[in-house]
Amino acid sequence: MQNLARHSLLRILLPLLILLGLAALLLAWADRPLDVERIRQARQLPEIPAELPPAHPPAGLDFSVIRTSQSQGTLEALIVGGGRWLQLRRPVHMAVLVRHPQGNFLFDLGLGRQVDAQFAVNTAFHRQLFGYAAVDPVKDQLARAGLAALPLAFALPSHMHWDHVSGLPDFPELPLLAQPAEREQALRGEAPYFLASQFAAHRPWRELRFSGGPYLGFAQSLDLFGDGAAVLVPLGGHTAGQVGLFLNLPSGARYLFSGDVTWTLEGIRRPADRGWLARHALHLDHDEAANQAAIVQLHRLLRAQPRLQIVPAHDETLLPRLPLFPRFAS
Ligand SMILES: [Zn+2]
Structure with missing residues (x-):
């Protein structure tokens, strides 16, 4: 029996x-790694120059990474394909404060003072999924550090998703720099990715256009101050007009802030997109194939320039290697 x-x-x-x-x-x-050679050929990705472009960063240029929030946690395998299923990750929401003699600016604003009210329009499912914790807005951190009066020239979000521009209403007078395609997508966009309350009433928009030539494997660029210290490149795919920021410091250190092309540096190293389950349940990208081409180009760039420090906007494991506010690196 x-x-x-x-x-x-x-x-x-x-x-x-x-x-x-x-x-x-x-x-x-x-969730296998992306096929670098196939994507390079199919998208006709430009070669990566062996030499770094010249830069003449001025004395006084420095930057600091501001952690505005840290999420409750999610499985690594969801945020990067090939990641561990039993590893909990706690992505952060970074803002980057750049102080340049010609104008200080914020690259991404992270979560702001009004995030609870902004976020309330989401469904219970999305509130659970994109839950955040330990909010400490840029505005508050600047005030605590005695930098409330620091003049800011503009805000430059990598893209207009909610977790990158939530802090915008805390700086109502600050010109917002975005590509026309990004602005249009945001104004037409919907929750949970675009939250109109964050930017619909924002008045000072400025148009970002790439007037410069090729830069480190990207077809276009924009040198913000004409000294090679802060150079923008197009990273469209995740959203229509996402941009990346190369920051070249007086010390010789070079960074690339890569927004949400991937959520982790591991995604660029492998290279791998976000986990298949997350991508198919959430439709995270405006143009997934274009975003994967951007991942491959960043992967090739990292291989060609291993000293370049690429910083995806949510990778919490990079914080120990970065100057965390109120510390600055120059
Ligand atoms: Zn994001």
């Missing part, structure tokens, strides 16, 4: 285990 029960239990369990194993294999296959 006991044998019979054990036998029928096995008959149920065995196919279930085989199915689970197959699903895990399929998922691992879906």
Whole structure:
């Protein structure tokens, strides 16, 4: 009798285990690294120059990374394909304060003072999914550090998703620099990714256009101050007009703030997109193929320039290597 029960239990369990194993294999296959060579050829990605472009960063240029919030946590395998299923990650929402003699600016604003009211329009599902914790807005951190009166020339979001421009209403007079395509997508956009309350009433918009030539494997660029210290490149895909910021410091250190092309540096190293499950459940990208091309180009750039420090906007593991506000690096 006991044998019979054990036998029928096995008959149920065995196919279930085989199915689970197959699903895990399929998922691992879906989350395999991107095919660099195929994507490079298909998208005709430019070659990466061996030499770094010249830069003449002025004395006084420095930057600081401001952690405005840290999420409650999510599985690593969801935020980067090929990541660990049993590893909890706690992505951060960074803002970057750049002080340049010709004008200080913020690259991304992170979560701001009004984030709770902004976020309340989301469904319960999305509030759970994109839940945030430990909010400490840029505005408050500047005030605590005695920098409330620091003149700011403009805000430059990598893109207009809610977690990058939530702090905008805390700086109502600050000119907002964005590509026309990004602005249009944001104004037409919807929750949970675009939250109109953050920017619809914002008055001082300024148009960002790439007037410069090729830069480190990107077809276009914009040298913000004409000294090669802060150079923008197009990173469209995740949104229509996402941009990346190269920051070249007086010390010789070089950074690239890469927004949300990937959520982790691991995604660029591997290279891998966000996890298949997350991508298919959430439709995170405006143009997934274009975003994957951007991942591949960043991967090739990292291989060609290993000293370049690429900083995705949410990778909490990079914080120990970055000057965390109120510390600055020059
Ligand atoms: Zn983001």
